Structures are given as structure tokens and as C-alpha cells.
Amino acid sequence: MASLRHPSRSDGPLQLALPIHAPASPEFVFARVFRRLGFRRAVPDFHIEYRPFSSLRSNIALKGNRARVHISDVLAEAPTIVLEALAEILLMQLFRRRASEEARECYMAYVFDPAVRRRVDEARRTRGRVRLLPARGRHYDLGEIYSRLNSRFFGGELSSCRIGWSTRTSRTILGRYDPAHHTITISKALDSESIPLEIVEFLVFHEMLHIRIPLERRGSRRVVHSHAFHEAEKAFPNYRRVRERLKKIFSQ
Numbered sequence: 001m002a003s004l005r006h007p008s009r010s011d012g013p014l015q016l017a018l019p020i021h022a023p024a025s026p027e028f029v030f031a032r033v034f035r036r037l038g039f040r041r042a043v044p045d046f047h048i049e050y051r052p053f054s055s056l057r058s059n060i061a062l063k064g065n066r067a068r069v070h071i072s073d074v075l076a077e078a079p080t081i082v083l084e085a086l087a088e089i090l091l092m093q094l095f096r097r098r099a100s101e102e103a104r105e106c107y108m109a110y111v112f113d114p115a116v117r118r119r120v121d122e123a124r125r126t127r128g129r130v131r132l133l134p135a136r137g138r139h140y141d142l143g144e145i146y147s148r149l150n151s152r153f154f155g156g157e158l159s160s161c162r163i164g165w166s167t168r169t170s171r172t173i174l175g176r177y178d179p180a181h182h183t184i185t186i187s188k189a190l191d192s193e194s195i196p197l198e199i200v201e202f203l204v205f206h207e208m209l210h211i212r213i214p215l216e217r218r219g220s221r222r223v224v225h226s227h228a229f230h231e232a233e234k235a236f237p238n239y240r241r242v243r244e245r246l247k248k249i250f251s252q
């Protein structure tokens with residue numbers, strides 16, 4: 001902080017903050033972006049916290065005039081321009097609008113920086129515990145299914161990975177591959193005699209494809225299920241029928 005007396009005015013000293021060594025506080029950045037975006041409402045009172053999340057997530061919640069923002073602490077060192085981009089993305093999301101291409105590009109460029117990715121993976125490994133139930137369930141043995149599919153569709157070349165049932169019986173998240181932990185989780189909802197074997201196999205196959213086919217980046221978007229992914233998925237016997245059955249079972 002520097003105090004300067006403006007020579008041409010006599011109405012008291014002018015306080016000027018020099019921005020060079022004092023980066024703007026995140027609250028200040030969010031308020032500035034809020035004004036720039038031209039929302040027709042008063043600037044909320046921002047409360048921003050960096051949290052040790054196990055992933056690169058951030059969120060915002062507005063209650064009255066208080067906006068609570070949680071940002072992954074992996075982003076704590078991010079340059080102001082990235083924080084501005086994130087502020088725009090979160091604020092636009094909050095008001096169900098789409099952030100500008102510039103903001104999304106800027107944020108994604110930072111997030112895809114190899115150094116940042118390494119920090120994210122590190123945070124995942126050390127913080128995110130993937131809780132799993134053993135592969136051998138009540139009806140299906142995921143370990144057995146994995147090695148069977150591995151030799152049948154991947155020439156046995158897929159490295160062995162941790163696989164197990166989820167602790168919660170989710171009917172919306174049926175399967176998940178976590179690259180940081182090299183772990184496949186299948187929802188416990190599928191470990192049931194009412195679920196046909198081919199459905200479980202198909203879900204495991206889908207997650208195995210995530211090991212084989214890396215993420216694609218298209219513009220500012222991460223494409224998890226690329227065209228190549230969908231094409232590879234069709235190698236599963238009776239692909240369409242299985243997908244239909246899957247939809248039927250889980251849309252009830």
C-alpha cells in the first residue's frame with residue numbers, strides 16, 4: 001500500500017493500492033467480474049475459501065446477498081486471469097447462462113497444463129480414497145469378469161487394475177473409471193440376480209475402454225466418450241440390445 005498526495009488537489013490525500021506486489025483478493029476479483037458481466041442485481045458479498053478437495057472442483061452457492069465460493073486449493077496459485085475466468089464460469093453457471101468462449105478457453109488451458117494436471121493427480125492420490133467393496137459380490141465376481149473380457153477383447157494386454165463394487169447402491173452412476181487410482185467401480189445396484197450377466201459385462205467393458213482410449217480434448221471441452229470410444233464400444237456382442245436393456249432397467 002502506498003500513500004500518495006495528488007499534487008493538483010487540495011482535498012486530502014489519495015490512497016492508492018499498487019497492484020504489483022499485492023495481487024487482488026479473490027473476493028475482489030469475483031466482485032469485479034460480477035460487475036463486468038452486468039447482472040441486474042447488487043454485487044453479492046463474496047466469501048471465498050480454498051478447499052483441499054480431492055479433485056479440481058469449485059462451486060458457488062448464493063443465499064440472500066451472500067455468495068459462498070469453494071475453490072480447489074490446487075488453484076490457489078493460479079494467476080488472476082485464470083481466477084477471473086473461473087469467476088465468470090461459476091457466476092454464469094449460477095444464473096444458468098453460458099460463460100464466454102474466452103473464459104472457458106483460459107480456464108481449460110490452465111487446467112490442462114501438465115504441471116497443474118500433476119498436482120491434481122497428486123491431490124487425488126493422496127486425498128481421495130476410493131472406497132470399494134471386494135470384486136467378488138453376492139452374484140457376480142468383477143475380477144473374473146475383468147480378466148475374461150481382457151483376454152477376449154483386449155488380447156489380455158490391459159494392465160490389471162483395482163476393480164470392485166461401489167459402497168452405495170447408485171442407480172445413476174453405474175460405473176466409473178478413476179485414472180489417478182487406476183480403479184474401476186461398478187454400482188452395487190448391479191450385483192443382483194435380476195440383472196443379466198451381459199449388462200454387468202457391458203459396464204465393465206465400457207470402463208475398460210476408458211483405460212484403453214484416453215480423453216480427447218476438443219476446443220475447451222474434454223471429450224470422455226469420443227467418436228473412437230463409441231466405435232470401440234460397438235465391438236461388444238449385441239451392443240444395441242444390451243444398451244436398450246440397460247436403459248430399460250435403470251429408467252424405472
Ligand SMILES: [Zn+2]
Binds near residue numbers: 206207210224225
Ligand atoms: Zn464412460
